[in-house]
Every structure is written in structure tokens, then in C-alpha cells.
Amino acid sequence: MFSRTGIDLVESGEMILEKGDPEGIVVTSGASWKCPTYVRKLPPCRNECPSSEDIRGYLTKIALAKDLKKDQDEAFDEAWHILTDKNPLPSVHGRICPHPCETGCNRKEKSDGAVAINNMERAIGDHGLARGLKLKMLTDEEKTAKVAIIGSGPSGLSCAYQLRRRGYQVTIFEAFEKAGGMLRYGIPVYRLPDDILDKEIQNILDLGVGLKLKTRIGEDVSMESLREEFDAIYVAIGAHGGAKLNVPGEEKAANVFSAASYLNRVNAGAKVDVGDKVVVVGGGDSAIDAARASLRMGRAMMGEEDQVETESAQAALDSARASKRMAGCESTIVYRRTRDEMPAIASEIDAANNEGINIEYLAAPKRVIVKDGRATGIELVKMKLGNPDKSGRKSPVVIEGSEYVIDATSIIVAIGQKPQISGGLKKLVDEWGWVKVGKNMTSQIEGVFAGGDAQGLGISTRAVGDGRKAARSIDAFIKGVNYPPSPKPRPVKASQLRLDYYPPMPRHEEKSISSEERGGNFEEITKTISKEDAIEEASRCMSCGLCFNCDQCRIFCPREAIERDKKREQGWVMFTDYTKCNGCHICAEVCPCNYIEMGMGL
Template identity: 45%
Template sequence: MSGGGGGGTTSNLRPKFVPKTPPCMNTCPNHVDIRGFITSISLAEKKGKSYDEAYTEAFYRIAETNVIPATIGRVCPHPCETACNRINVDESVSINKLERTVGDFAIEKGLPLKKLTDEKRQEKIAIIGAGPAGLTCAYHLARRGYNVTIFEAFPKAGGMLRYGIPAYRLPRNILDAEIKRIQDLGVEIRCNTAIGREISYDDLKNEYNAVFVGIGAHKGLNLNVSGEEAPNVYTGAEFLHKINSGESIDLGNKVIVIGGGDTAIDAARVAKRLGADTTILYRRTIKEMPAIDEEIEEAQKEGITMEFLAAPIEVLKNGNMAKAIKCIRMELKEADGSGRPRPVPIEGSEFITDATTIISAISQEPDFSGLEQFKHGRDWTKIDFKGETEFAGTYAGGDVIELSTVTVANSHGRKAADAVDHHFRSQTFEPEEKRFPPIISHEKMRLDFYEKLPRIPIKSLPVDERFGDLEKEVNSTYSHEEALAESKRCMSCGMCFNCEKCWMYCQVNAVVKTADLDHPFAFKLELCDGCKKCAEECPCGYIEMY
């Protein structure tokens, strides 16, 4: 079939389909095929696919990189959305919530993970830590045929996903289902086995052909102020670990949380659910808080007080118990090494706030007990571009490298698995970023083609129903109808989505329809007169003239 219309000046240039990398995928630390999985849903009807077929295809596209989409879809700060080209039309696509929807579908339908090969490799790989980095590394090695064993120090797998994130954000049945799927691929997980204590690193290295270190950052940092040794003063990591392990803590009626990151917000929201009047103290302003914006907003909705431009200087005690915290007001000066304004104490501005429990959620670090050789001062573990440490055959990733997001941890685990596989196959390892096509910016697209469509909001639990239960999930998953509507907001940047513009505007019948639903158009270059109209009218920037 061919179409007509349009027109334009002729030239010696000829059109070519040139795939681009969408900025969402480029910005995602794990480089998930975001455009691919979303258009699996949005284009399903055009391709004659059912709801189940579309979501199944979307899941396996995601699983090429991210093995825990239902988890990531709940806890990732979604930097991909800040890079979404649709921001220049209205609002970014709700990528994170769509990923969660696909992940939940896969759990509901019991979709198994797929191996890349039936080959069974002889090499044995040991992974230290069953957090997101370790689980991801294990998955990508197991699907390549390797024999993988994860050694986990805690009673259950999940790392910070289980022990650092509250169940109201990440239900444990969701996490358990995604971990079991990895185990079903043949990965063995040995819990209550701390490498460096029960088994030495040297013994592990002697028994296994390669090792991946992903121990996470479970050790909270202290405030370094007098009085914080009181038993009712906790670090954020310690407090959340206890709660997430099922321990009961008598918080009293007045909790003060110090910090502005996700751990501080999580600790404050947990304390509020346990019945305490809760206040967050932060030395900068809300604008500089590193926590996820949505989590900050939800904390405010739940009635958590936020005291900005204040920092602790002493814990006041009654006997051996903390009874109050002495603070000082701060003012912001020029930016520090983090790029944020530097907080400076204001002389004579001290004040005292009563507290029955104090939680220091200022930061955390890995516990290197028994693995001290991997600690390099404040910089922790060092790796090269392959993810390999200074110890040949030992790789590392996740918070043991740097405090960051779960998606960054996933990317470390996947890269290390790729490097390990290349090593054992005697292949040259090259970072995948070097293989990506060029990034498509909104300036190279026809934004006027795209209709303004409101972002589909996520339904959340009414505030008064959230308290007294740590496991009531606050946010819901999209319905099929909501997910379909949201998926249609994706502009398919840099890839054909069958809008037919090129076909409609070609006057000389050089653009023809094909029977290939994934590549619905082709060029008959012998008919092309180089008018450029197909490239000029292509909304997504897929066509270029050469």
C-alpha cells in the first residue's frame, strides 16, 4: 500500500530509519528499555495483541535488565521521569507506576524468568549479600548458565529492601515473590551465613571461581554529640531494621528524627504509625532534602512536623535515658561539596526540644567486619569500569561502593555479571553505554503532533486509615484501564509507533506499508525524490535524511 499528499522541494538526500536512545532509558541507571515496555502496552491493539500478551511482552522486556520490577516500581526515585521528553508537552509519563503495574501482573500470573541458554557452565560464583545488587548479579549469571550461590548474613533475603524499607511502601509478599522467582531459576540463597565471620573470604575465594560483594550499608552513622549513647537513641538504619525484623520498640509519645533522606522519612512515618507525635529536624530546607519528593509529601499529609534549618548539638538525659535534644538554628551559605547550600550555625540560637525517642537518620555505611580488605577509608570499596575490585576475580556493587538508589545497585550487579561472563568466555568487555544509539532530544521531535493528556494519578489510602498498621500499603497499582491510558502518553521518542505520518505525506509513493507489525513501514528509495517531508513530519525523530 502507498499513500499520497504533501510535497516539497527535491534533493539528493534519501530517508533512513535511525533508532535513537530515549532520554528516559539513558537516565535510568539500569538502562531499562522503558520505551519498549511501555509501547508493548500502548501499541497492543494496533498489533492485535491481547491484554495478557501485551503485559507479558512488557515484563520480559523489563526483565532483560531489571529482575524485580514490582519492587523497583514502588521504591525507585525514578530519575527517568525527570528526563522524559513529554515534560516539554505537559507532564512526564508515569514510568515508575507503569513498571510497578507490569511487575504486579507478572507476579499475579506467575510468569517465570527465562534463561538465555540451556548451557550449564562449570564455573561457580559466590555472591555476598542478598540485596538488590546481589540478587540482580545472581539472576544475570544464572540465566547465562552459571552455578550461583548467595550468602546472606540476615535471616531472610532482600537486604535493604527488606530491612531498610517499611512494608507500607514495599509489601513483603511482593518482595518475596520476586526473590522466589530468582531462586526458581536455580540460584541458591544461604541465609544466616555472614562471610567474614562464619566463612572467611579466603575460603570462599578458594572454593568459587568468582565472587561478588554486595553487602549493603546496614550500619547507621551516629550524630557524634554527647548523650547519644542513651538506649532510646537509635540510628535510622538500626531503628528500621528492628521494626522490619518484627521487634517491638517503646517509642513513647514524642519522636525526633534527624535527617532529610529516605531513611529519615521512612523512620518518621513508621514512628507516626506506631502512635508517636513525630518531628523531623533537618539542617537545610525542604528544597534540599534528598528524599523522594512523593515520600516527603506523604509524610506531610500524615501530620509529621518538619523543622528546617536546625541541627542537633547535644542529647539531654534524665538518668541514662534521653529526654530532650538541644539544637541550634542554621543559615545557608555558599554550596558545599554536595552542590547544596552549606548550613552554618547561628551563634546564640540554641533551643531544646523534648523527646521520648531520638532517631539519627543522617547517613549509613557498610559493616566491613571480616571484610576489612574491601574498605578504603571513607571511599569504601573501589572498582574499575568492569565492576572488579583490586582483588582479581572479585567484583562489587551497590551501597558497598556508594550510597545510592536500588536502581543503581541493580545496575552494578548487572554490569558485574556481564563482566564475569565476558571473562570466562575470554571476550573483551565493553560498557553497554558505548553501544547505545544517539539520544533523541525534544528539539528533534514534532511536539505539536502530541495531544496534551493529563497524567493518570495514583490512588492512595486515606490518611486516617494508614495508622496502627505497618503493612497497609499506601499507594495502589494502576488498573488495566489506567495503565493503558498512561501508556498512550508515551511519545515513543526515537522509534516508530505507527502514526502513519511518513506514509500519508509521501507524494511519490516511496513509503510503503509492510506486514511486519514491529516495522510497519519501508522505503522504496528508487521512487524517492528527496523532498524530506517524511523526516520533517515524523513526530518521534525516527527518520533522518542522508
């Protein structure tokens, strides 16, 4: 007697509790607890992904294409649709995400390192743009319910996408001239080019999402009028306000900027004259971005001499300017702890070092030195590390009498950001100025939901995840239903796998242009990995917790009780004839990915 079984234990961040194979879950007459059960489990990469992308799904779709005699482009198309089911901005996040998914990857327990998931996301995203792939609606039904999204950053775009594809009438209200939020105004174009962001935003709008630019809630449109017109509201205003140093001299100098305002102006196309000695205070990604952007801006401003007529003279002049830019501009980051505690992405710190940016560790600002209304330097004091604080990092302690001064033509403050709240939105904030958000992305006002950086700073993929969760809660609110909470995730551990089954394979890294090539321009620094490298990288995925057609169980079964369903491409492809199975456990022992468990129940 044949039986197919498959139980989806958990899908992180979703309402699914158990999802059985449509052909039936478990029990057949004569079956014994000794026989194999096929259990689809949560891979650790997905468990660590804040936007809950089906990473295993899109990697194995590419990895298995050759065995399934599937066209490469078709496999990449399918991978793109799997990826964008949870995250509609794959090309964007393949460039900027610090990839916490890779910290969970079980392959890192082998000598060849974690799967390069972030590089794969970028490759799949760029493939989708090149092919002109379109995001999919989930229904043909056009609902009458209307939802307003305040803010067009990653969280607002994600929520708009998930609601629109379910048939809701969605309108985004954006205060700036262009959509994108901090993706556009907080990340330099050498990391995230405008054309990539524009194309992925347009893909969302093409579903029928409305967009009203240069519309600030509380000034141009009242919160009260939105509540009257729309059935629900999602507040995703981000955190565009910069924190201050609160040291003497800061308020008196015109050339002291917040990182948020500086990057906003640079990304908007303004030429900000920062001079040739820029000091950036902070240790996060914004600090690194501001320092690297200021270095480019300073070199570009120094290179604005008149053009010469002949090509040979121009080439000579370009070489001279490049040397002048590299030698004549300085950008220094001041951070009060050591590199080990620095919250910025490690690869971005390395890139800053490679570009010649100096980092003053264990130093904190004491005062801004001002002359004629402009900062000419900053007084620092040396620090040492003391006991750990609430975050687990060691607290910086002042070393008395260790003050020193470094010159500065501009000072950029990158020590934190806060939401900019106005009008009726003020009712949503707590005593510290952050939007107060409940576990289902609810606010203090019924029908108003919130998420993203407005509730506290986080990475962009967390904002995408917030938007998706908010869309689910808004859907439940409008329908008047309650979705059950997700169960506690149980990701597959490396100790549950047969790591020796997977042969060593080198990791494929993206390539970068040289420091010399970067000069005074904002050209994109990194390159997307080739399709050939992407296919090889996808095959490094160990498919933790889900069958990937290795055939080990079928090959080693002494009773020939296991067969393969060739109609299925991946996942639940094996089935057992329980009249032949003697419960020897060999299939479970040889299964490399921990898909097989012995016994008919959990």
C-alpha cells in the same frame, strides 16, 4: 529497489556498539544521500534509568496492542518480559524507585507532564505476579563455572539473576535471616509489602540460584575459602551500619537509634517502644521512613488495650483509639537545610506532612539531653544557608546563640550509612570504609567484583544496574575476553520531536488511602493503577527515536515511495523504494518521533 535500514546507536550500559537489522544495513545501488534512513535512537527515559530498562519497549508494547489486535494480557506479558530483562524486581521498584527516568521524559515539555513510568512499572510487575510469569533463561547450557554473591539486596539479586540466566552456577550468601537486604530491612512494609518482595525474590531463586541464609562472610565462612571454591565473587553487602551524630550525650542514651537499626528491627517484626515524642535527625529517604514508621509504631503501642467482646463496643473503642493515636503521638524530623535541598523523594515528604509529621528545617543537633541513661530531649541550633558545597547545595551555617530544646522519648539518627565490613572483606575497603570499585565493577582483588551501596549510597535501581554490569564483567572474566565499552549516549531531545503531533492526555496517578485510615498500622498506603489506566498511560509514551506505526511518512510521501512491512509490529516497520524517492525530506519533517534522518550514513 527496496531497502530496509536500521542502526541501533547505543544501548545504555551494554556492550552493544551498533546492531543492524538482520535483513541488512544500508547501501543500495542508486541510493542518494538525500534519501531517508531509519535510525533507532536512545530515548531519554532509558538514558536516565540506572538499571537501563527498555522503558520505551514495554510501554509501546502495551500501547500498540489494540492496533495490532493483540490480547491485553498477552501484551502485558510481553511488556513484563521486556522489563525484567534488565530488572527482575519490577513490582518492588514500581513502589520504591524515585523514578529519575521521568525527569528525562520528553513529554514533560508538554502541559500534561511526564509519562508515569514508575506507576507503569508497578502495574506491569503486579500483572506478572498475578499471572505467575516466570523469568527467562538465556541459554540451555549449564556452565561449570561457579559464582558466589555476598549479599541478597537489589544488587546481589540482580547479579545472581543475570549470571544464572546465562548458565552459571550461582550461590548467594546472606547474613540475615531472610533475603532482600535493605529492601526488606530498610524500607517499611507500608511502602513495600513483604509478600511482593518475597514473590519476586522467589522468582529469581526458581531459576536455580542457591541461597545460604544466616551466613556472614568473615565469621561463618572465610573469604579465602570462597575464593578457593568459586571462580568469581560479587560483593554486594550494602550499607547497614548507621552514622553517628557525634554530639555530647549520644553514647550515654539507650533510646538513641540509627535509622538502619531501627527500621531493621521494625521490619523484622519487633515491637520497638519509641514513646510518643520521636525525633528523627536527617533529610533523606531513611529519615522519612523512620519518622513515618515510628509514628505508626507509637500509635500501635498506645493502642494495645484489651479487646472488648461486642462488635458495637469494639467499633466505638477502635474509633477512640484512632483519635488517641492521631492526637497522642508526635514525630519530628530535624533537617539542617530547607525542603529545597532535602534529598528525600518529594512525594514521600508530602506523605509525611499529610500524616502530621512535623519537619524542623534549618536546625541541627548540638547535644542529646540525658536523664537516667535515657534521652529526654535534644538541643538544636538554628542554621542559615551559606555558599554552595561540592554537591551544589548551599552549606548550612550555625546562627550563634540560637539554641533551643525539643522533648524526645526516642531519637533516631538518619544522617547516613556505611558498610559493615568483617574478615577478608576488609582488604577491599578504602580509607573511608567504602568498598573500592573500578569502572568494570572490579575490586582490588582479581576475580572479586563489587557494587551497590557498599561502594557508596545510591538508589535501589542503581544497585540493580551495578549487579547487571558486574555480571557482564564476571562473564568476561571467566571467559577470558574483554567487552568493548559502551559509546557515549546520544538521547533524543524534545527539540528533535514534533511535540504538537501528540494530543494532550492526563497523567494517571496511583491512589493512596487517607491519613485517617493509616492509623497505627503498617498497611500499604498506595494502590496500583488499574489495567485500563495503565493502557491509557502507556499510550502517552511518545516513542522517542523509534517508529510507532503512526504512518505519517507514508501518508505524506508525494511519490508513494514508503511502504509498511505488516510482518513487523514496531520499530523497523517502514521501508523506502529509493527508485521513487526524490529526497524531498517531507517524511523526515512529518515524523513525530525523530526516527527518520536524511542521508544514507550517519
